[in-house]
Amino acid sequence: MRPTTAWQAMVQSPLSFLTSSWPWRSLGYLAGGVVAGAVVTALLAVGLAAGLVFAVAVVGVAILAGVVLGSTEVAALERARLRLVDLDPVPDPHRRPETPGAKAWITSRLKEQVTWRELTFTLISAAALWWLDLLVLLFSFGLPAVLIASIDGETWLWTVFSACVLLASPYTVTSWAGARAALTRTFLAPRDQELGEELREVRASQARLLDSFDAERVRIERDLHDGAQQRLVSLGMTLGMLRLDTPPDSPQSGLLAEAEAQLAIAQQELRALIRGLNPPVLADHGLVAAIEDYAGRFPVPVTVDLVLPARLARKLETTMYYLINEAMTNIAKHSGATSATVHGRYHSDLLILEITDDGHGGVDAEAGTGVTGLADRVTALDGRMRVSSPVGGPTLLHVEVPCRFA
Template sequence: MRHRTAWQALAENPLRVLRSAWPWRSLAYLVTGVAFGGTTVVVLPALLAIGVASLPVGVGAVFVLAVALSGVPVARFERWRLRLADRDPVPDPHRPPERPGARGWLRTRLREPATWRELGFTAVSMTALWWMDLLVLAFGLVVPFLLITAPLDDPSAWPWLVVGLCLLPAGPYTVTAWAAARGAVTRLLLAPRDGELGYRLTEVHASRARLVDAFDAERRRIERDLHDGAQQRLVSLNVALGLARLDAGPGSTLDQRIADAQEQLTLAVSELRELSRGVHPKALTDHGLAAAVENLAARSVLPVEVDIRLPRRLPTPVETTAYFVVAEALANTTKHSQATRAGVQAHLHAGMLTVSVRDNGVGGADPTTGTGLVGLADRAAAADGRLRVSSPPGGPTLLHLELPCH
């Protein structure tokens, strides 16, 4: 069942609908709607009557408040039930409580427009929607069944049998069409409004930024542990081997073995230093973006011209994002561009850091080919920035990054 809604199934091929699950899903949607609507028609007016009658003794306010908030559970159940007629879930429009506990939850819900919109939906459902569900089920299924069985009680009523048999094939279409329309109305009334979606998008963006910040903090911790822990131990071991070599006879087998061990240890320290720079460069933490990119350019196999003039240190997330974008861009240049030179420029203007990385390579950089550009764009977006790439076939390639410095 590849269709997302009953509407799509009806619109694409009405004849195939009868062989799909949509009529049965639609039937379940309307039957549960009648059952749930009938229950709310009995329960909510009874609670309201009890609340109004008991207001003089004080406890009535609890029942009235329960009726006022009844739209919240009703709408939650309706959003869950809607999956029968519309497989795309409807997002919950409610915000998390501002404070913990029942009082915080109550305060937040009473202040939300979504709560009162859901109460209005509950009223519409009680007074109209579930009654219409019942009528559609009656005319689509019950009436044809009664007409077909009419000759069992009165043989002279056989013409009604013909009418019932003619109406019976239309039943699944009637049920499916109304379930689709009912689902569309429900989605329209219960879906989050622009302001509520904006709040959720803000929360998602903030959550993503927090994850990036936590990841960068962890990278800095690993770099410190490598530099202050493992790297220092290896350096101390190299010194100890040097002292041990003094006690060995010059040119002896032991002296040669210690020299070989020192050589391997020196290589290990160099590799560990490169690894710690890749995790999080110490120059970035201590001296800022300009110094870190200068060190990066000095280690590059390509000649890289660096022009970074910043009036001050930038926020840590901005510096980290800019550095790793430059590092990945230069790595891509070395691996894929066949360039003979590259350049990095950065400047700060009106609270916006602009970074440009260019090369004279063959161009043709495509984010879909796994060159890391998608990851760079995601990282820039997490910092509320924007990444643009110009790389026509034949070159040159220009990567342009903009990061706000809040």
């Protein structure tokens, strides 16, 4: 496994580590820490001193606020520098202000907990971290250089000691660089609650999208039923009246018969479309009856073994219906299966669903196929989905969705 941190590189292969770029990256990380730390310490000292001197005036408060906000830039620099010894990027935990403008940005930053955590890290870095960086570098390189320059031939033990320190310097430097990086990541990486808030927003957005899709589907079904279907019925009546006035043996009679046949096909397809958009059996009898009805009309033989203790909530029921519908459509289009099974049970507040087919398999859940749409539906319900589809089949789609009955 390719190492992603300096620590991993040193532990996995201590000898080849010496010929890799990791010791040099660690050296650059600590040297940059010394330079950045010295500059930040100087600016921080000036800012704090000026803020305290002018604390009685408004300008002092503004200076202290600037120190706090400046810590966010220090944190951004440290996140960027961290890539030298830790290849896993640290995302910016700050949220985008709700409104544009400097005032909104300042207000948003001062209210965020992460800003004060970054200020704490900046103070720790100024008070200790860059000094430790400097001490490690001085011990690893400065001390041996001074000893070698000052010793004479009679103090050969110091020469050996200096050589040992220099030989160990890659490990010394990398060890502290790894520890410093771990501390930096602890302070500056997004916390669980910050990520959790973003995830809650994403899930809420997905739920709103599902609701809007359901509402739009109902609207389309109503428009088709009250609009296009009624016009087709009216057209059928008009053709029927024309047939009454047309001689049976005339050329127009044949054309009317063909038009009526095409109209009957269009009406049949429109009814199937309307039934698929908002199936009455789902609204009247629930998910089990709706799936059994759909399976009865499916081109591939489907065994339905779906047992639920009661009706599901409307939103969950509708979403699960279209999830099963889409999964079965994928089977008919892509799998080459001769049979399929829909198995579902309720257990420990989970609706567990398994859809299997005996097709040729080879479904790649990461390739952006129809499985992606199924995963999006499951994620919006706070559920999880797994796909097992070896080449040659069979294919198993396993879905678990939180579900509670009153």
